Amino acid sequence: MGLLRTLQSVASFARPTLSARKRRFDRAANIDDLRLIAKRRLPGGIFDYIDGGAEDEVSLHRNRDAYQRYEFVPRILRDVSNIDTSTTFLGRTLPSPLIFSPTGFTRIAHSQGELAVARVAAAHQLPYCLSTLSTRSIEEVAAVSNGPKWFQVYVWKDRALVHDMLTRAESLGYEAIMLTVDTAVLGRRERDVRRGFTLPPKLGPGTLIDGITHPSWTWDFVRHDPITFANISGAAGRAVGTAVTLSDFISEQFDPALSWDDIAWFRERWKGHIILKGVQSVDDAQLALTHGVDAIALSNHGGRQLDGAPAPIDLIAPVVHATHGALPIICDGGIRRGGDIVKALAHGASVCTMGRSYLYGLGAAGEAGVERAFSMLDSEMRRTMSLAGVRTIAEISPSLVRTVSHQ
Numbered sequence: 562m563g564l565l566r567t568l569q570s571v572a573s574f575a576r577p578t579l580s581a582r583k584r585r586f587d588r589a590a591n592i593d594d595l596r597l598i599a600k601r602r603l604p605g606g607i608f609d610y611i612d613g614g615a616e617d618e619v620s621l622h623r624n625r626d627a628y629q630r631y632e633f634v635p636r637i638l639r640d641v642s643n644i645d646t647s648t649t650f651l652g653r654t655l656p657s658p659l660i661f662s663p664t665g666f667t668r669i670a671h672s673q674g675e676l677a678v679a680r681v682a683a684a685h686q687l688p689y690c691l692s693t694l695s696t697r698s699i700e701e702v703a704a705v706s707n708g709p710k711w712f713q714v715y716v717w718k719d720r721a722l723v724h725d726m727l728t729r730a731e732s733l734g735y736e737a738i739m740l741t742v743d744t745a746v747l748g749r750r751e752r753d754v755r756r757g758f759t760l761p762p763k764l765g766p767g768t769l770i771d772g773i774t775h776p777s778w779t780w781d782f783v784r785h786d787p788i789t790f791a792n793i794s795g796a797a798g799r800a801v802g803t804a805v806t807l808s809d810f811i812s813e814q815f816d817p818a819l820s821w822d823d824i825a826w827f828r829e830r831w832k833g834h835i836i837l838k839g840v841q842s843v844d845d846a847q848l849a850l851t852h853g854v855d856a857i858a859l860s861n862h863g864g865r866q867l868d869g870a871p872a873p874i875d876l877i878a879p880v881v882h883a884t885h886g887a888l889p890i891i892c893d894g895g896i897r898r899g900g901d902i903v904k905a906l907a908h909g910a911s912v913c914t915m916g917r918s919y920l921y922g923l924g925a926a927g928e929a930g931v932e933r934a935f936s937m938l939d940s941e942m943r944r945t946m947s948l949a950g951v952r953t954i955a956e957i958s959p960s961l962v963r964t965v966s967h968q
C-alpha cells in the first residue's frame with residue numbers, strides 16, 4: 562500500500578487505449594506524425610495520390626526544403642505574454658493567417674471529406690476553398706458551414722458549366738473564387754502512373770489486396786455514398802460511373818486555351834474577390850496586378866504540376882518588390898510547421914494556405930484529424946512568435962528572417 566501510494570504521488574496512470582491508431586493519433590506531435598498515421602491507414606494508391614508530386618518530385622521537396630534556407634533573427638525581452646495572430650485579408654478579419662486550400666476528391670482520404678474540412682475551417686472562422694473537383698457539392702458544403710467560403714475554379718471547355726457553378730456559389734454566399742491557372746494539362750504524377758490510379762479507384766487484384774490490408778479505410782469507403790464529382794453532372798461528370806485516369810479526364814474537359822483575356826470574362830460574372838492561384842514568376846505577378854485580380858496565390862500546386870517550378874516562399878520577396886506591395890499574396894505550398902507560416906509572412910505574404918497538412922489529418926482520423934492538423938500549426942505559429950519576439954502579425958517584418966549563410 563505504501564509503495565502504491567508513493568507511486569501514485571509521482572505518477573499518474575493513463576487509461577489504456579485499445580486501438581493502436583488512436584494511441585498513435587493521441588501521441589502525434591506534428592504534421593509528419595499525422596502523415597505517417599495516414600500512410601498506415603490509407604491504401605498505397607490513395608496515399609500516393611495525396612502525398613506525391615510530378616515527375617522527379619523536385620518541386621515537391623523544394624517547397625519544403627526552401628523554408629530551411631531561411632532562419633529567424635529572434636528578438637528577446639519583448640513581453641510576449643499576449644500573442645495575437647489575427648489579421649485582415651480581402652477586407653475580412655481572420656483569427657489566423659492560415660487558410661484551407663482546395664483539394665479534389667477529398668472523400669477518398671476519409672468519408673467525412675470536404676464537410677469535415679469545411680466544419681473545422683468554419684469553427685475557426687477561417688476560409689475554406691472548395692475545389693471544382695470536390696466530392697461534396699457547393700450546396701452541401703454551404704449547408705454545414707457558416708464560415709467564410711471560397712470556390713476554386715478549373716476552367717472547363719464548357720463555359721456554361723463554369724457559369725452555372727459561379728452562380729450557385731454566389732447565391733450561397735461564397736466570397737471569393739480562386740482561379741487555378743497552373744493546370745493547362747495535368748502534371749505527370751508518376752506514382753499514380755505506376756499504381757494505375759484512376760477515379761473512382763478501379764477494383765483489380767492490386768486494389769483488392771490493398772483494400773484488405775487497409776481494413777479501416779476500406780470499411781469506411783464501402784459503407785458510404787460512392788464518390789462522385791459532386792458539382793458536375795452530365796458528360797463532364799462521367800468519371801462518376803467509369804474509372805478514368807485523372808490525366809485523361811483533365812485533357813478531355815479542361816480548357817488549355819485559357820489566357821489573360823479570360824480574366825475579364827470572370828470579372829463580368831463574379832462580383833466577389835478573384836484570386837489567381839498558381840502564379841510562379843515575378844512577371845506574371847505583375848501581369849496579375851495589371852489585370853486587376855484581388856490577390857494571387859504563389860503556388861506550384863504543391864509540386865504536382867510543373868516539376869522544376871520555384872518554391873513559393875522564394876518568390877514572395879521578389880514579387881512584393883516588383884508589385885510595390887500592391888497585391889495581397891498567399892503563400893501556398895509546403896506549410897508543415899507554424900514556423901513556415903511566420904517565415905512566409907516575414908517575406909511579405911499576407912496569409913498562407915495548406916493542402917496536404919489537413920489531408921494527412923483527414924486521412925489519419927477524419928474531422929478530428931483536420932482539427933488536430935490546424936491546432937498543431939496554430940500552436941506552433943504562436944510558439945514561434947513568442948520565441949522570436951513578435952506579438953502580432955503586424956510585427957512580423959522582413960527583419961525577422963535572413964537567408965542562412967552557412968549551408
Ligand SMILES: Cc1cc2nc3c(=O)[nH]c(=O)nc-3n(C[C@H](O)[C@H](O)[C@H](O)COP(=O)(O)O)c2cc1C
Binds near residue numbers: 610741838863914918
Ligand atoms: C490531393 C490533392 C488534391 C488537390 N486538388 C486540387 C484542386 O482540385 N484544385 C486546386 O486548385 N488545387 C489542388 N491541389 C493543390 C492545393 O490546393 C495546394 O496548392 C497544395 O496542396 C499546396 O501544397 P501543400 O500540399 O504542400 O500544402 C491539390 C493538392 C493535393 C495534395
